[in-house]
Amino acid sequence: MPSIPGIEITSREGxxxxxxxxxRRHLKKFYTKYIQPFLGQDVMSSTKLSMEEIINSARLFPSVTIFPHPYCVAYTGICNLNFEPxxxxxxxxxxxxVEVINAGNIHRWNLRCALLGLYLxxxxxxxxxxxSLYHMGRVVTIAEGEKSGPAMLDAVKNGRVRVxxxxINLLRKVASSTAKLNVHAAAYPGLLGKNIRYSYRVIRIKSVLIRQQLQLRYYRRRNRFNPFI
Structure with missing residues (x-):
């Protein structure tokens, strides 16, 4: 059965x-030279590479780069507050x-992903x-034509695919997430640190936005009641 060599990488930003x-030889060289030296101690750990560094390295080979679940929980999707606009x-x-439907994502986030794909x-x-086996095939990418990995990648790059x-239902999502965390318990300290840093950043940015909104509301109200301003 035809297959496509590929890898999912976690950037320094998580x-x-x-x-x-x-x-396959390009995947092997990419991994050995540009990814493996910068890996964390666990498969769930981030690399030490920025997102830009990963993409630039991938560009050295015939490849296709995709942002999975661009909108999702926390920072694993590219559309998060770790990245300035x-x-x-x-x-x-x-x-x-970009990935427009992810079976493990929630529906409203998948809708945002689909809109992003249309916009871009x-x-x-x-x-x-x-x-797990239950998840396999819940979402597929379809292309007409030759049944080979290169032909499929060409179809993706040229926009000749359907999704x-x-x-999957909520209970299955919870069970899957729990199983992943149990397998990679050694990564808990790193994951906890990333979550704390991201939460702090979210709170800081939200606080600035709320303060700006309150200031704007105050100035509008002051101008309304003081015609000499």
Missing amino acids: THILVYFYE SRLERLLEVVDG KKSITGGSDGH VGKE
Whole structure:
């Protein structure tokens, strides 16, 4: 059965990216030279590479780069507060495409992912994000033509694919997440640290926005009651 060599990488920011290759030897060289030296101690750990560094390294090979679940919980999707708007815009410009349906995501976030894909007019994919046999095939990316990995990647890059599927139910999501965490318990300290740092950043940014809104409301009210201002 034809297959596509690929890898999911967690950047220094804790955000995921998928890289698909036309040839296995390119994936092996990419991993050995550009990823393995910067890995954490556990498979759930982030690399020491920024998202830009990962994409630039992938660009050295015939490959397709995809942001999975761009909108999702916390920081694993690219559309999160770790990335300033200008930086996020640049990353969305250089990546080949985005995942528009993820079986492990929730419905409203998948809708936002789909709208992002339409807005960007880039390549789209869908995936089961499966960690058990039950998940496999819940979401698929379909293309007509030759049944080979390179032909499929060409179809993705040229926008000749369709995405079909739906999310798994909530209980299955909880069970899957629990199983993943149990397997990778050694990564808890690193994950906890990332969550704390991200939560602090969210609180800080939200606080600034709330303060700006209150100031704007105050000035509008003051101007309304003081015609001499």
